[in-house]
Amino acid sequence: MDKLKIGVVGAGFIGQVHLEILSTFPDVQIAGVMDVEKGRAKAVAERFNAKVYDDLKQMREAGVDAVYITSPNRTHFDYAMQALELGFNVFCEKPMTVSLKDALELEKKVKEKGVVFQVGHNRRFAYVYKFMKQKIEEGQVKPLSFQIKMNRGELLNPPWTSDRNYTGGFLFESTIHLFDMVRWLLGEIEEMYVLGKKSVYPDIDDWAIAMRLKNGLIGTFTSCAHASWMIPFERVEVYGEHNMLMNEEMEKVHFCKGLGKEVESHDFMKVDFKEKWGYVEENRLFIDCVKEKKAPPVAVSDGVAVIRIIDACYKAVESGNAHVRMEG
Known part of the structure; x- marks a missing residue:
């Protein structure tokens, strides 16, 4: 079975929740972790047998297929735009952006790139x-x-x-x-x-x-x-x-x-909260959508609408x- 290589940007609480779930999927390889706090990045990467990367470009060069953006709210837009420019499939935690202007720009970029982009509305x-x-x-x-x-x-x-x-x-x-x-x-x-x-x-x-x-x-x-x-x-x-x-x-x-x-x-x-709060299912669906190249259950348009x-x-x-x- 070819495993989907996943990178995570932001190794705080919610990033680790996603990593814990992804680590249980037999068709997923946790390939890399990024975080502005290098010590935390190193500790989390070691926990999930992954590498530490300094930027998204390094992840792309290493063959990562999709990235999870689980960094602080205000950083989501910049990381998402970088990821899309590099051709990644993207799971972006809520809020997708913190401004309507950025949300509309991100929506335009997703349509241009034609990749899978799912927003983390786990409810x-x-x-x-x-x-x-x-x-x-x-x-x-x-x-x-x-x-x-x-x-x-x-x-x-x-x-x-x-x-x-x-x-x-x-x-x-x-x-x-x-x-x-x-x-x-x-x-x-x-x-x-x-x-x-x-x-x-x-x-x-x-x-x-x-x-x-x-x-x-x-x-x-x-x-x-x-x-x-x-x-x-x-x-x-x-x-x-x-x-x-x-x-x-x-x-x-x-x-x-x-x-x-x-x-x-x-x-x-x-x-377990990861199950009843919907995190397990949203992760499983994102991975399946990337593998099957189909539209995600929570699209960029949903992110725009709520913003x-x-x-x-x-x-x-x-x-x-x-x-x-x-x-x-």
């Missing part, structure tokens, strides 16, 4: 959200409205999390995943009324958004960065006609089947014009 493969998607697609719940929240307990650890120059802004952190869930589970956004303020941190850390989707659904979306990790800090509630779906983070999911009827619940607390939503939210608050009509 699409998480057990709880796949269950909700299935019930909606089967017609067991026909969504009429929704409530979504994605809170964070603090922006203190790691210390750079509250620095918008580093992250692109609070919405580009975990909150971006649930903007993607709006699109994937419920539909495209038509208009929003966006409120945000700085309550504790230098970044805008409180958000309240009313949404109307193109299919007529209405709902609310809130995100707070100083909620002290009160569980559940991630939740999607979808309301049908006297039935509903609800998750408690990526640990539990509930399906209320109707008035006076049972609630079907699934508890994934004991399942367009975030861009609109920041512009609404910063301009004082809360009402937003989405393009397209």
Whole structure:
């Protein structure tokens, strides 16, 4: 079996999560690791029997087929553009970029190069959200409205999390995943009324958004960065006609089947987070797409769409014009 040679750019926590999964695939060879911290790069490379590289060009010359970009948010665009110019297939962790301008430029480059480019919106493969998607697609719940929240307990650890120059802004952190869930589970956004303020941190850390989707659904979306990790800090509630779906983070999911009827619940607390959070499946699909030269399940266009939503939210608050009509 010819093994696909993989390189990883960024050997921090999420980079190592992907490496741990890839190391279990019999058709993958972890070929190289890059990181600005040379000591960490060396330690991680040794752990996975890989080489340390100084740049992407060296990786390409060594025959690496695809790269994972798991470095800090603001570096994603530059690394992705370099990788595409060199002809790599690319898995780019979220956020794909931290600006809409860069996202559109990256999308153009992906189309020009014709390689596989997958964005790391792992919630699409998480057990709880796949269950909700299935019930909606089967017609067991026909969504009429929704409530979504994605809170964070603090922006203190790691210390750079509250620095918008580093992250692109609070919405580009975990909150971006649930903007993607709006699109994937419920539909495209038509208009929003966006409120945000700085309550504790230098970044805008409180958000309240009313949404109307193109299919007529209405709902609310809130995100707070100083909620002290009160569980559940991630939740999607979808309301049908006297039935509903609800998750408690990526640990539990509930399906209320109707008035006076049972609630079907699934508890994934004991399942390894790499599996239940969707990381294993998204990695397997990326490798298969590269080998088979087919379109990935989370495309560059999906990355652009969610960044367009975030861009609109920041512009609404910063301009004082809360009402937003989405393009397209």
